[in-house]
Amino acid sequence: MSQPALIFDNLTLGYDRHPVVHHLHGEIAEGALIALVGPNGAGKSTLLKSIAGELRPIEGGIRRRPGEGGRFAYLPQQTALDPSFPITVSDLVAMGLWRRLGLFGGIGRAGRVRLADALAQVGLGGFERRPIGTLSGGQLQRARFARLLLQDAPLILLDEPYAAVDAQTVQDMSRLIQRWHDEGRTVIAVLHDLDHVRVEYPEALLLARETIARGPAVEVLSGTNLARARALAEAFDEHAPVCHRHAEAA
Amino acid sequence: MEGWLLDPFLEFGFMRRALAGCFALALGAAPVGVFLMLRNMSLAGDAIAHAILPGAAIGYMLAGLSLPAMTGGGLVAGLIVALVAGGVARVTQLREDASLSAVYLISLAAGVMIISLSGNGVDLMNVLFGNVLALDDPTLLLLAGIASLTVVALAVGYRALVLECVDPAFLRSVSRASPVAHLGFLVLLVLNLVAGFHALGTLMAVGMMILPAATARLWQRDLGPLLASAVAVSLVGATGGLLLSYHAGLPSGPAIVLSLGALYVLSLLASPVSGLFRRLRPRWHYTS
Numbered sequence: 195m196s197q198p199a200l201i202f203d204n205l206t207l208g209y210d211r212h213p214v215v216h217h218l219h220g221e222i223a224e225g226a227l228i229a230l231v232g233p234n235g236a237g238k239s240t241l242l243k244s245i246a247g248e249l250r251p252i253e254g255g256i257r258r259r260p261g262e263g264g265r266f267a268y269l270p271q272q273t274a275l276d277p278s279f280p281i282t283v284s285d286l287v288a289m290g291l292w293r294r295l296g297l298f299g300g301i302g303r304a305g306r307v308r309l310a311d312a313l314a315q316v317g318l319g320g321f322e323r324r325p326i327g328t329l330s331g332g333q334l335q336r337a338r339f340a341r342l343l344l345q346d347a348p349l350i351l352l353d354e355p356y357a358a359v360d361a362q363t364v365q366d367m368s369r370l371i372q373r374w375h376d377e378g379r380t381v382i383a384v385l386h387d388l389d390h391v392r393v394e395y396p397e398a399l400l401l402a403r404e405t406i407a408r409g410p411a412v413e414v415l416s417g418t419n420l421a422r423a424r425a426l427a428e429a430f431d432e433h434a435p436v437c438h439r440h441a442e443a444a
Numbered sequence: 445m446e447g448w449l450l451d452p453f454l455e456f457g458f459m460r461r462a463l464a465g466c467f468a469l470a471l472g473a474a475p476v477g478v479f480l481m482l483r484n485m486s487l488a489g490d491a492i493a494h495a496i497l498p499g500a501a502i503g504y505m506l507a508g509l510s511l512p513a514m515t516g517g518g519l520v521a522g523l524i525v526a527l528v529a530g531g532v533a534r535v536t537q538l539r540e541d542a543s544l545s546a547v548y549l550i551s552l553a554a555g556v557m558i559i560s561l562s563g564n565g566v567d568l569m570n571v572l573f574g575n576v577l578a579l580d581d582p583t584l585l586l587l588a589g590i591a592s593l594t595v596v597a598l599a600v601g602y603r604a605l606v607l608e609c610v611d612p613a614f615l616r617s618v619s620r621a622s623p624v625a626h627l628g629f630l631v632l633l634v635l636n637l638v639a640g641f642h643a644l645g646t647l648m649a650v651g652m653m654i655l656p657a658a659t660a661r662l663w664q665r666d667l668g669p670l671l672a673s674a675v676a677v678s679l680v681g682a683t684g685g686l687l688l689s690y691h692a693g694l695p696s697g698p699a700i701v702l703s704l705g706a707l708y709v710l711s712l713l714a715s716p717v718s719g720l721f722r723r724l725r726p727r728w729h730y731t732s
Contacts, residue, residue, distance in 0.1 A: 246617055266617070274613035279482055280667045281610050289607055292618040297603050325665050326610075345618070 197259060199224045199349055199380040200245065204254035207240050213252065214240045216403045217439055222382065224259075224348075227375040229391040229411060230384045232401040233427040238384040239271065241401065242351050245382070246270075258349070265293075267345035269338055269352045277327050283337050284309060284322040290344025312340040317366060332359040339367055350374055352383040356390075368394050388415050402426040452690040458577050462686055462696065465579045465643050468587040469652050470678035472594035473636040474660075475671045477653030479629060481661065483609050486654050488529065491544035493637045493649045495525035497555030500571065500641065505562040509570070511582050511642075518641055522634035525551075527627065555646065573697045574645030576686075583642050590639040594632050601625055606667065644697045651701035652678055659708045662715035681707050 198221040207215040215237035222228060230238045243249045245256055246268040258264035267290075288301055288309050295301060301309065313319050316336040326334060335355065342350060352371070356364045364387075372394070374381050385391050391398055391411050398411035402423035407414040452459045480489045499521025503513035525547055559568045579587070598605070601624075607615040608625040615622045640649030660673035684707075685700030692699075713720050 248613070248616060268613075268617040270613040270617075275611045276482075276609065279606075279610040280661075280665055280670055281606065282666065286610065289603075289611075289614065289618075292607075295603075296619075297601070297621065341614070 197224065197263075198222060199226065199259060199263075200382075201257040202254070203257065205241075205244070205251055205256060206253040207237065207244050207249060208252050211252070212434070213403060213437065215244075215401070216437075217254070218405060220399075220405065220408065222380060224380055225375070225378045226397055227371070227381045227395055228383070228397040228399055229395040230382055230399050230401060231386070231388065231391060231415065232406070233424050236402045236423065236427045238401055239353050242268070242353050242382065242384060243270075246351055263348055265347045266349040266351055267342045267347035269342055269350075269355055271353050272331070272335065272338075272357060275326075275334070275338070277329070277334060280325055280327070282322065283318060283324050283326055283329065284313070286326055287313060287318075287337055287340045287344065290341035290346075293345070308344060312343040313337075315343060315370065316340045332363040335359050335363060335367070339370060343370070348379055350379055350381045352381070354384050354386065356385070356387065364390070388420075391415065448691065449687065452687060458579075459686065459690060461579045461584060462576045463683065465576060465584055465587050466652075466682035466686065466700065467679060468584070468591040469636075469639055469643055470656070470675055470682055472591035472632075473640055473653045474656040474674040474678040475598055476594060476629075476632050476636045477650075477655075477657035478660065478667075478671050478674045479605060479609060480633060480653060481657040483629075486650075488526075488544050489633060489637070489653055490650050491548040491551075492522050492526050492529075492634060493640070494548045494555075494646060495551045496522040496634070496637055496641050496649070497571070497646045498551050498558060500646075501555040501558035504567070504571070505558055508563075509567060511580075511586065515586065515638055515642070518638045519634060521551075522637060523631065526630040526634050552646070570645070572645045572647050573695065574641065574643050574648065576643045576696045576700065577689075579643065587639045587642065590635045594636060597628065597632055601628055605629055644700065648697050648701050651704060652682065655701065655704040655708050656681065659704070659711045662708075662711040677704070677707055 200222040202218045202220045205215060205218040206213050214235070218241070230241065232238050240249065244251060245258070246266060258266070288295075288305070290312070291301065291305050291308070294305070310319070313322065316339050318333065318336050318340060321329070321333070321337075326337065329337065339355070355367060359367075368390075371381055371383065383395075385395075392415060395411045397409065398414040399408050400406040400414050400419055400423055403426060406423045406426070407416075407419045453463055477489070480486055496518040499517035499519070500514040501517070503510065503515070503517030507513035529544055529547070555571070556568065559571055604615065604619070604621040604625040605628075608622055608629070612622060615625070636653065637649050640652055644651060656674040656678035659677045660670050664670040664673050681704035682700050685703035686696060688694060688703055689696040689699035716722065
């Protein structure tokens with residue numbers, strides 16, 4: 195086994211000093227296909243955000259592999275995108291090639307071929323010239339997946355990729371994810387459909403501020419674990435005392 | 445008709461200068477206005493335009509109606525407000541426009557106060573409504589310089605700026621250009637508002653920014669044509685406004701904004717994308 199794709203080292207994340215992810219330890223193996231599950235407010239999106247470098251830890255840290263091996267492609271929740279902006283599907287998707295194109299690079303023939311291929315793979319062939327505002331929620335999500343395809347990253351972070359999309363889209367996109375897994379990429383997906391996780395994901399991390407359970411998806415998603423996660427996530431206290439755990443650990 | 449269109453500009457130098465100034469303004473301010481509108485920052489633009497006033501007023505207090513002093517003061521004040529507002533929006537959860545309405549009122553009141561205390565009513569009218577018919581050489585050069593800088597900067601930063609508007613989270617995940625695009629855009633915004641301030645005054649400076657953008661949006665679906673149309677609308681509107689002002693003896697700044705406003709209202713009615721007349725079409729539809 196080679197170096198892990200990610201290492202969480204006493205990671206505490208939060209907003210306004212209240213921890214959302216609390217003293218998380220652990221590793222994500224290279225090539226893992228792991229579902230991040232937990233109740234609302236359990237810190238799943240926050241953890242993904244932090245892996246993507248959008249949020250600085252309150253304490254501890256995340257270690258990605260250096261250089262090319264640590265490069266990631268991040269699919270935030272769909273609200274981050276403004277669909278009213280007048281840009282075409284192919285322009286949006288082509289930005290997946292940013293690393294190669296940068297600010298000025300032309301897309302070139304090879305890029306155009308890859309773009310067409312990515313659009314075809316997500317079933318959006320023929321939608322190239324459509325403004326993104328005319329797409330349905332599921333189609334827009336397909337476009338964002340096509341962009342992920344072009345990013346061609348060894349680490350892929352998906353935040354609720356199936357919110358508000360139909361069953362067919364879920365099926366098509368999970369086939370893509372499965373293929374990324376087969377190609378040896380590391381995939382971390384925040385998901386809410388537990389039945390889907392049990393079927394499609396070999397591994398799960400149940401999060402409710404702290405790790406409740408980690409391991410094979412079917413075992414992690416047991417009734418007792420889920421109940422514990424729910425109880426912990428609900429226990430938010432505006433006037434909670436200051437946490438001194440880092441001092442004890444030292 | 446030809447005489448009506450051409451004579452004012454052929455006969456009078458000040459009309460030619462006004463036209464040149466408006467064209468410079470159109471080339472810079474209209475594209476900036478398009479991005480401003482698409483970022484849902486139209487209100488922010490208005491507030492920053494007003495924030496320029498106290499800065500320019502302090503320049504006026506120190507040096508009278510001096511171009512460098514008023515430009516410098518306006519730039520500094522506008523940048524402070526834009527950067528503080530932009531910075532606040534980036535590091536906190538506050539929306540950019542939340543605090544800007546307050547800035548708008550305070551700045552306007554402070555600016556009017558400063559100029560009233562140290563000058564006369566004519567100068568105050570000049571500052572509030574501009575005087576596009578009295579553009580001197582240095583002012584024209586300033587407007588042209590700002591327009592050139594804007595066009596070049598937008599061309600260079602186009603891809604980053606578009607991504608920063610449509611999907612900023614994605615841009616941040618692939619590049620460090622996001623804050624540069626955001627702040628660079630704010631600087632362009634302030635520069636063009638200062639240019640607008642010299643021609644149209646504080647109250648109307650945003651006019652040549654927002655109205656052409658909103659009008660063009662009613663006709664175009666794609667960004668490229670949208671930018672080009674906004675510039676075209678701006679050129680036509682400003683020329684129309686100047687002619688109107690000349691032939692009817694109207695104040696030029698308001699005439700330009702009203703002429704742009706007329707194009708906007710016409711487009712609201714007639715636009716093929718979202719016009720009101722569109723509702724009167726026969727209601728057939730395609731099978732697929």
